[in-house]
Amino acid sequence: MSSVTLDHVYKRFGQAKGVEDVHIHIESGEFFTFLGPSGCGKTTTLRMIAGFYYPTEGHIRFGSQEVTSLPPHKRNTGMVFQNYALFPHMTVFENIAFGLQVRKVNKTDAKERVERIMKLVRLEGYGERRIDQLSGGQQQRVALARALVIEPQILLLDEPLSNLDAKLREETRFEIKRLQLELGITTIYVTHDQAEAMSMSDRIMVMQSGEVQQIGTPHEIYHRPVNRFVASFIGETNLWEGTVAGFDGDEVLVRTASGQMLSGLKGNASPRAQLSVGEKVTMSIRPESVLESTGNEGQNVVTGSVVMSEFTGACVNYVTEVGTESLRSMSINLGRPIKQRGDAIGLHIPKESIYFAG
Ligand SMILES: Nc1ncnc2c1ncn2[C@@H]1O[C@H](COP(=O)(O)OP(=O)(O)OP(=O)(O)O)[C@@H](O)[C@H]1O
Ligand SMILES: [Mg+2]
CATH class of the missing domain: 3.40.50.300 (P-loop containing nucleotide triphosphate hydrolases)
Structure with missing residues:
Protein backbone atom coordinates (compact mmCIF):
# COMPACT_ATOMS: atom_id res chain seq x y z
CA MET A 1 0.00 0.00 0.00
CA PHE A 229 -21.00 25.72 -4.54
CA VAL A 230 -19.96 23.07 -2.01
CA ALA A 231 -22.98 23.78 0.22
CA SER A 232 -25.46 23.22 -2.59
CA PHE A 233 -23.60 20.40 -4.34
CA ILE A 234 -23.46 18.28 -1.17
CA GLY A 235 -27.08 17.56 -0.42
CA GLU A 236 -29.95 19.96 -0.20
CA THR A 237 -29.59 23.21 1.64
CA ASN A 238 -31.23 26.60 2.12
CA LEU A 239 -28.91 29.43 1.15
CA TRP A 240 -30.04 32.68 2.74
CA GLU A 241 -28.36 36.02 2.25
CA GLY A 242 -28.01 38.32 5.23
CA THR A 243 -26.14 41.27 6.69
CA VAL A 244 -24.22 41.11 9.94
CA ALA A 245 -26.08 43.36 12.41
CA GLY A 246 -24.11 42.85 15.63
CA PHE A 247 -22.64 40.49 18.17
CA ASP A 248 -23.64 39.10 21.54
CA GLY A 249 -20.91 37.06 23.22
CA ASP A 250 -20.15 34.11 20.93
CA GLU A 251 -23.27 34.79 18.88
CA VAL A 252 -23.59 36.80 15.71
CA LEU A 253 -26.83 38.54 14.76
CA VAL A 254 -27.76 38.56 11.10
CA ARG A 255 -30.60 40.42 9.39
CA THR A 256 -31.96 38.34 6.51
CA ALA A 257 -32.93 39.78 3.16
CA SER A 258 -36.57 39.82 4.25
CA GLY A 259 -35.84 41.52 7.57
CA GLN A 260 -35.85 38.56 9.97
CA MET A 261 -33.23 38.65 12.71
CA LEU A 262 -31.38 35.37 13.24
CA SER A 263 -28.73 34.49 15.75
CA GLY A 264 -25.90 32.15 14.79
CA LEU A 265 -22.62 31.03 16.32
CA LYS A 266 -19.40 32.86 15.44
CA GLY A 267 -17.60 29.51 15.48
CA ASN A 268 -19.81 28.24 12.62
CA ALA A 269 -18.08 30.28 9.95
CA SER A 270 -15.96 29.20 7.03
CA PRO A 271 -12.57 30.98 6.89
CA ARG A 272 -13.90 32.90 3.87
CA ALA A 273 -16.91 34.38 5.71
CA GLN A 274 -16.54 38.04 6.69
CA LEU A 275 -18.17 38.33 10.08
CA SER A 276 -18.09 42.07 10.78
CA VAL A 277 -20.96 44.51 11.14
CA GLY A 278 -22.42 45.58 7.81
CA GLU A 279 -20.84 42.69 5.82
CA LYS A 280 -22.97 40.44 3.65
CA VAL A 281 -22.94 36.72 4.49
CA THR A 282 -24.44 33.58 2.98
CA MET A 283 -26.03 31.26 5.50
CA SER A 284 -26.39 27.57 4.77
CA ILE A 285 -29.25 25.95 6.66
CA ARG A 286 -29.86 22.24 6.08
CA PRO A 287 -33.56 21.27 5.73
CA GLU A 288 -33.29 18.49 8.33
CA SER A 289 -32.14 21.00 10.96
CA VAL A 290 -35.22 23.22 10.60
CA LEU A 291 -37.84 22.20 13.16
CA GLU A 292 -41.50 22.95 13.52
CA SER A 293 -41.70 25.51 16.35
CA THR A 294 -43.10 24.47 19.70
CA GLY A 295 -43.60 28.16 20.60
CA ASN A 296 -41.04 28.02 23.43
CA GLU A 297 -37.75 28.60 21.64
CA GLY A 298 -37.58 32.34 22.21
CA GLN A 299 -35.28 33.16 19.31
CA ASN A 300 -34.74 32.12 15.69
CA VAL A 301 -38.39 31.37 15.05
CA VAL A 302 -39.68 32.46 11.66
CA THR A 303 -43.27 32.33 10.53
CA GLY A 304 -44.58 31.83 7.06
CA SER A 305 -47.07 30.12 4.86
CA VAL A 306 -46.70 26.58 3.53
CA VAL A 307 -46.19 26.53 -0.24
CA MET A 308 -45.72 22.81 -0.59
CA SER A 309 -46.08 19.89 1.75
CA GLU A 310 -44.91 16.41 0.89
CA PHE A 311 -45.44 13.19 2.80
CA THR A 312 -42.97 10.41 1.95
CA GLY A 313 -43.96 7.99 4.71
CA ALA A 314 -40.81 8.33 6.77
CA CYS A 315 -40.61 12.10 6.40
CA VAL A 316 -42.66 15.25 6.06
CA ASN A 317 -41.14 17.90 3.79
CA TYR A 318 -42.29 21.51 3.63
CA VAL A 319 -41.42 24.46 1.47
CA THR A 320 -42.45 27.59 3.36
CA GLU A 321 -42.56 31.16 2.18
CA VAL A 322 -40.92 33.34 4.83
CA GLY A 323 -41.15 36.98 3.73
CA THR A 324 -39.33 37.08 0.40
CA GLU A 325 -37.38 33.88 1.14
CA SER A 326 -38.23 30.28 0.74
CA LEU A 327 -37.31 27.73 3.42
CA ARG A 328 -37.16 23.98 2.93
CA SER A 329 -37.60 21.78 5.95
CA MET A 330 -37.62 18.03 6.40
CA SER A 331 -38.64 16.16 9.50
CA ILE A 332 -39.21 12.60 10.58
CA ASN A 333 -42.90 11.71 10.55
CA LEU A 334 -43.96 11.56 14.19
CA GLY A 335 -47.64 11.16 13.39
CA ARG A 336 -48.54 14.84 13.96
CA PRO A 337 -51.11 16.44 11.67
CA ILE A 338 -49.52 17.52 8.39
CA LYS A 339 -49.83 21.15 7.33
CA GLN A 340 -51.22 21.86 3.88
CA ARG A 341 -50.55 24.52 1.27
CA GLY A 342 -51.63 27.91 2.57
CA ASP A 343 -51.44 26.96 6.27
CA ALA A 344 -49.49 29.22 8.61
CA ILE A 345 -46.43 27.61 10.17
CA GLY A 346 -43.78 28.57 12.71
CA LEU A 347 -40.30 27.16 12.12
CA HIS A 348 -37.35 27.11 14.46
CA ILE A 349 -33.84 27.45 13.01
CA PRO A 350 -31.51 26.39 15.85
CA LYS A 351 -28.55 28.77 16.05
CA GLU A 352 -26.01 25.95 15.98
CA SER A 353 -27.38 24.75 12.63
CA ILE A 354 -26.70 28.00 10.77
CA TYR A 355 -23.42 27.86 8.89
CA PHE A 356 -21.80 30.97 7.41
CA ALA A 357 -20.41 29.83 4.08
CA GLY A 358 -18.80 33.14 3.10
N1 LIG B 1 -7.91 14.62 -24.10
C1 LIG B 1 -8.49 15.81 -23.89
N2 LIG B 1 -8.34 16.84 -24.74
C2 LIG B 1 -8.91 18.05 -24.53
N3 LIG B 1 -9.67 18.34 -23.47
C3 LIG B 1 -9.87 17.36 -22.57
C4 LIG B 1 -9.30 16.04 -22.72
N4 LIG B 1 -9.69 15.29 -21.67
C5 LIG B 1 -10.45 16.09 -20.90
N5 LIG B 1 -10.57 17.32 -21.43
C6 LIG B 1 -11.30 18.47 -20.85
O1 LIG B 1 -10.89 18.65 -19.49
C7 LIG B 1 -11.98 18.93 -18.66
C8 LIG B 1 -12.09 17.90 -17.56
O2 LIG B 1 -12.47 16.65 -18.13
P1 LIG B 1 -12.64 15.30 -17.29
O3 LIG B 1 -12.82 14.19 -18.24
O4 LIG B 1 -11.50 15.21 -16.35
O5 LIG B 1 -14.00 15.60 -16.50
P2 LIG B 1 -14.80 14.69 -15.47
O6 LIG B 1 -14.86 15.44 -14.20
O7 LIG B 1 -14.22 13.32 -15.43
O8 LIG B 1 -16.26 14.66 -16.11
P3 LIG B 1 -17.38 13.47 -16.23
O9 LIG B 1 -18.10 13.45 -14.91
O10 LIG B 1 -18.26 13.94 -17.33
O11 LIG B 1 -16.67 12.19 -16.53
C9 LIG B 1 -13.22 19.00 -19.56
O12 LIG B 1 -13.47 20.34 -19.88
C10 LIG B 1 -12.79 18.20 -20.77
O13 LIG B 1 -13.46 18.65 -21.93
MG1 LIG C 1 -14.93 11.45 -16.01
Missing part, protein backbone atom coordinates in the same frame (compact mmCIF):
# COMPACT_ATOMS: atom_id res chain seq x y z
CA SER A 2 1.19 3.47 -0.64
CA SER A 3 0.35 7.10 0.00
CA VAL A 4 -0.25 9.35 -3.02
CA THR A 5 0.89 12.97 -3.24
CA LEU A 6 -0.10 15.44 -5.93
CA ASP A 7 2.20 18.41 -5.60
CA HIS A 8 0.69 21.49 -7.29
CA VAL A 9 -0.40 19.51 -10.36
CA TYR A 10 -1.74 21.26 -13.49
CA LYS A 11 -3.02 19.72 -16.73
CA ARG A 12 -3.72 21.85 -19.78
CA PHE A 13 -5.02 20.57 -23.12
CA GLY A 14 -3.68 23.22 -25.53
CA GLN A 15 -5.40 26.41 -24.39
CA ALA A 16 -8.10 24.54 -22.47
CA LYS A 17 -7.60 23.97 -18.78
CA GLY A 18 -8.11 20.42 -17.57
CA VAL A 19 -7.19 20.83 -13.89
CA GLU A 20 -5.42 23.57 -11.95
CA ASP A 21 -3.19 23.40 -8.92
CA VAL A 22 -4.36 20.13 -7.38
CA HIS A 23 -2.43 19.73 -4.14
CA ILE A 24 -3.32 16.69 -2.03
CA HIS A 25 -1.77 14.04 0.15
CA ILE A 26 -3.73 10.78 0.27
CA GLU A 27 -2.76 8.52 3.15
CA SER A 28 -1.82 4.89 2.71
CA GLY A 29 -4.99 2.78 3.04
CA GLU A 30 -7.29 5.79 2.72
CA PHE A 31 -10.56 5.77 0.74
CA PHE A 32 -10.37 9.14 -1.02
CA THR A 33 -13.02 10.46 -3.42
CA PHE A 34 -12.98 13.06 -6.19
CA LEU A 35 -16.47 14.54 -6.36
CA GLY A 36 -17.85 17.14 -8.74
CA PRO A 37 -20.10 17.79 -11.74
CA SER A 38 -19.39 16.57 -15.28
CA GLY A 39 -16.27 18.15 -16.80
CA CYS A 40 -14.74 19.33 -13.50
CA GLY A 41 -11.52 17.34 -13.99
CA LYS A 42 -12.04 14.11 -12.03
CA THR A 43 -11.03 11.67 -14.78
CA THR A 44 -8.13 13.90 -15.85
CA THR A 45 -6.72 13.86 -12.30
CA LEU A 46 -7.20 10.09 -11.99
CA ARG A 47 -5.52 9.47 -15.37
CA MET A 48 -2.48 11.46 -14.23
CA ILE A 49 -2.23 9.22 -11.15
CA ALA A 50 -2.48 6.12 -13.36
CA GLY A 51 0.05 7.52 -15.85
CA PHE A 52 -2.27 7.81 -18.88
CA TYR A 53 -1.72 11.60 -18.84
CA TYR A 54 1.38 13.43 -17.71
CA PRO A 55 0.95 16.68 -15.79
CA THR A 56 1.75 19.95 -17.58
CA GLU A 57 3.23 21.14 -14.27
CA GLY A 58 3.74 19.66 -10.83
CA HIS A 59 4.79 16.32 -9.36
CA ILE A 60 3.16 13.04 -8.37
CA ARG A 61 4.65 10.74 -5.74
CA PHE A 62 3.67 7.29 -4.46
CA GLY A 63 5.14 7.19 -0.96
CA SER A 64 8.53 8.81 -1.49
CA GLN A 65 8.83 7.53 -5.08
CA GLU A 66 8.60 10.15 -7.83
CA VAL A 67 6.27 8.74 -10.55
CA THR A 68 5.37 11.93 -12.46
CA SER A 69 6.65 10.67 -15.81
CA LEU A 70 6.56 6.90 -15.32
CA PRO A 71 4.40 4.99 -17.84
CA PRO A 72 1.25 3.25 -16.49
CA HIS A 73 2.62 -0.33 -16.43
CA LYS A 74 5.48 0.75 -14.15
CA ARG A 75 3.19 2.27 -11.51
CA ASN A 76 1.40 -0.72 -9.98
CA THR A 77 -2.00 0.93 -9.96
CA GLY A 78 -5.19 -0.97 -10.79
CA MET A 79 -7.80 1.07 -12.61
CA VAL A 80 -11.49 0.57 -13.33
CA PHE A 81 -12.34 2.84 -16.25
CA GLN A 82 -15.48 4.95 -16.53
CA ASN A 83 -16.86 2.60 -19.24
CA TYR A 84 -15.13 -0.57 -17.82
CA ALA A 85 -13.19 -1.10 -21.09
CA LEU A 86 -13.50 -4.89 -20.88
CA PHE A 87 -12.45 -7.08 -23.83
CA PRO A 88 -15.81 -8.26 -25.23
CA HIS A 89 -14.43 -11.18 -27.26
CA MET A 90 -12.66 -12.71 -24.25
CA THR A 91 -14.10 -14.76 -21.40
CA VAL A 92 -14.36 -13.53 -17.84
CA PHE A 93 -11.28 -15.55 -16.91
CA GLU A 94 -9.24 -14.17 -19.81
CA ASN A 95 -10.25 -10.61 -19.00
CA ILE A 96 -9.18 -10.93 -15.40
CA ALA A 97 -5.96 -12.78 -16.28
CA PHE A 98 -4.89 -10.21 -18.88
CA GLY A 99 -2.82 -8.01 -16.55
CA LEU A 100 -0.97 -11.05 -15.22
CA GLN A 101 -0.16 -12.23 -18.74
CA VAL A 102 1.29 -8.81 -19.59
CA ARG A 103 3.37 -9.03 -16.42
CA LYS A 104 4.58 -12.51 -17.46
CA VAL A 105 3.25 -14.29 -14.36
CA ASN A 106 3.48 -18.06 -14.97
CA LYS A 107 0.26 -19.86 -15.90
CA THR A 108 -0.18 -21.89 -12.71
CA ASP A 109 0.26 -18.85 -10.44
CA ALA A 110 -1.98 -16.76 -12.69
CA LYS A 111 -4.78 -19.33 -12.56
CA GLU A 112 -4.56 -19.51 -8.79
CA ARG A 113 -4.64 -15.69 -8.44
CA VAL A 114 -7.53 -15.25 -10.87
CA GLU A 115 -9.58 -17.88 -9.05
CA ARG A 116 -8.90 -16.27 -5.70
CA ILE A 117 -9.99 -12.85 -6.98
CA MET A 118 -13.11 -14.30 -8.67
CA LYS A 119 -14.11 -15.70 -5.31
CA LEU A 120 -13.48 -12.36 -3.63
CA VAL A 121 -15.78 -10.48 -6.05
CA ARG A 122 -18.27 -13.35 -6.06
CA LEU A 123 -17.86 -14.43 -9.67
CA GLU A 124 -17.09 -18.10 -9.01
CA GLY A 125 -18.37 -20.31 -11.80
CA TYR A 126 -18.46 -17.48 -14.36
CA GLY A 127 -14.92 -17.98 -15.74
CA GLU A 128 -15.97 -19.33 -19.14
CA ARG A 129 -18.74 -16.80 -19.83
CA ARG A 130 -18.23 -14.15 -22.49
CA ILE A 131 -18.52 -10.54 -21.35
CA ASP A 132 -21.64 -9.94 -23.47
CA GLN A 133 -23.36 -12.76 -21.58
CA LEU A 134 -23.10 -10.89 -18.27
CA SER A 135 -25.33 -8.37 -16.55
CA GLY A 136 -24.10 -4.83 -15.90
CA GLY A 137 -23.36 -5.61 -12.27
CA GLN A 138 -21.39 -8.73 -13.18
CA GLN A 139 -19.37 -6.76 -15.76
CA GLN A 140 -18.63 -4.21 -13.11
CA ARG A 141 -17.24 -6.93 -10.87
CA VAL A 142 -15.09 -8.30 -13.73
CA ALA A 143 -13.62 -4.82 -14.16
CA LEU A 144 -12.94 -4.63 -10.44
CA ALA A 145 -11.37 -8.12 -10.41
CA ARG A 146 -9.16 -7.21 -13.36
CA ALA A 147 -7.88 -4.18 -11.45
CA LEU A 148 -7.37 -6.11 -8.19
CA VAL A 149 -5.70 -9.25 -9.55
CA ILE A 150 -2.40 -7.48 -10.21
CA GLU A 151 -2.31 -6.68 -6.48
CA PRO A 152 -1.97 -2.96 -7.03
CA GLN A 153 -0.62 -0.58 -4.42
CA ILE A 154 -3.32 1.86 -5.40
CA LEU A 155 -6.83 1.19 -6.69
CA LEU A 156 -8.33 3.81 -9.03
CA LEU A 157 -12.08 3.66 -9.69
CA ASP A 158 -13.69 6.00 -12.22
CA GLU A 159 -17.47 6.11 -11.68
CA PRO A 160 -17.58 2.32 -11.41
CA LEU A 161 -21.28 2.21 -10.52
CA SER A 162 -22.65 4.61 -13.10
CA ASN A 163 -24.16 1.89 -15.32
CA LEU A 164 -25.99 0.03 -12.58
CA ASP A 165 -29.59 0.34 -11.43
CA ALA A 166 -30.32 1.89 -8.03
CA LYS A 167 -30.51 -1.33 -6.05
CA LEU A 168 -27.39 -2.85 -7.58
CA ARG A 169 -25.53 0.42 -7.04
CA GLU A 170 -26.19 0.23 -3.36
CA GLU A 171 -25.16 -3.41 -3.12
CA THR A 172 -21.99 -2.87 -5.12
CA ARG A 173 -21.14 0.26 -3.15
CA PHE A 174 -21.16 -1.88 -0.04
CA GLU A 175 -19.11 -4.57 -1.75
CA ILE A 176 -16.40 -2.16 -2.91
CA LYS A 177 -16.13 -0.74 0.59
CA ARG A 178 -15.93 -4.26 2.05
CA LEU A 179 -13.13 -5.21 -0.37
CA GLN A 180 -11.24 -2.01 0.33
CA LEU A 181 -11.38 -2.58 4.08
CA GLU A 182 -10.48 -6.25 3.71
CA LEU A 183 -7.45 -5.52 1.53
CA GLY A 184 -6.53 -2.20 3.21
CA ILE A 185 -5.76 -0.81 -0.23
CA THR A 186 -5.31 2.93 -0.93
CA THR A 187 -8.37 3.71 -3.04
CA ILE A 188 -9.18 6.76 -5.14
CA TYR A 189 -12.78 6.85 -6.21
CA VAL A 190 -14.39 9.17 -8.75
CA THR A 191 -18.08 10.04 -8.71
CA HIS A 192 -20.52 12.88 -9.31
CA ASP A 193 -22.98 11.30 -6.86
CA GLN A 194 -22.76 12.98 -3.47
CA ALA A 195 -24.53 10.20 -1.55
CA GLU A 196 -22.05 7.67 -2.91
CA ALA A 197 -19.14 9.91 -1.93
CA MET A 198 -20.51 10.61 1.54
CA SER A 199 -21.23 6.98 2.38
CA MET A 200 -17.94 5.45 1.22
CA SER A 201 -15.14 7.93 1.75
CA ASP A 202 -12.67 8.74 4.49
CA ARG A 203 -12.15 12.10 2.76
CA ILE A 204 -13.63 13.86 -0.25
CA MET A 205 -12.15 16.41 -2.63
CA VAL A 206 -14.88 18.57 -4.18
CA MET A 207 -13.94 19.98 -7.61
CA GLN A 208 -15.50 22.50 -9.95
CA SER A 209 -14.19 23.67 -13.36
CA GLY A 210 -10.80 22.04 -12.84
CA GLU A 211 -10.27 23.62 -9.43
CA VAL A 212 -10.32 22.13 -5.96
CA GLN A 213 -13.04 23.70 -3.84
CA GLN A 214 -12.67 21.80 -0.60
CA ILE A 215 -10.99 18.72 0.88
CA GLY A 216 -12.39 17.18 4.04
CA THR A 217 -14.20 14.33 5.74
CA PRO A 218 -17.83 13.76 4.68
CA HIS A 219 -18.85 15.42 7.95
CA GLU A 220 -16.72 18.52 7.36
CA ILE A 221 -17.84 18.89 3.77
CA TYR A 222 -21.48 18.57 4.74
CA HIS A 223 -21.48 20.70 7.87
CA ARG A 224 -18.69 23.12 7.04
CA PRO A 225 -18.92 23.87 3.31
CA VAL A 226 -16.43 26.60 2.36
CA ASN A 227 -18.64 28.24 -0.26
CA ARG A 228 -22.05 28.23 -1.93
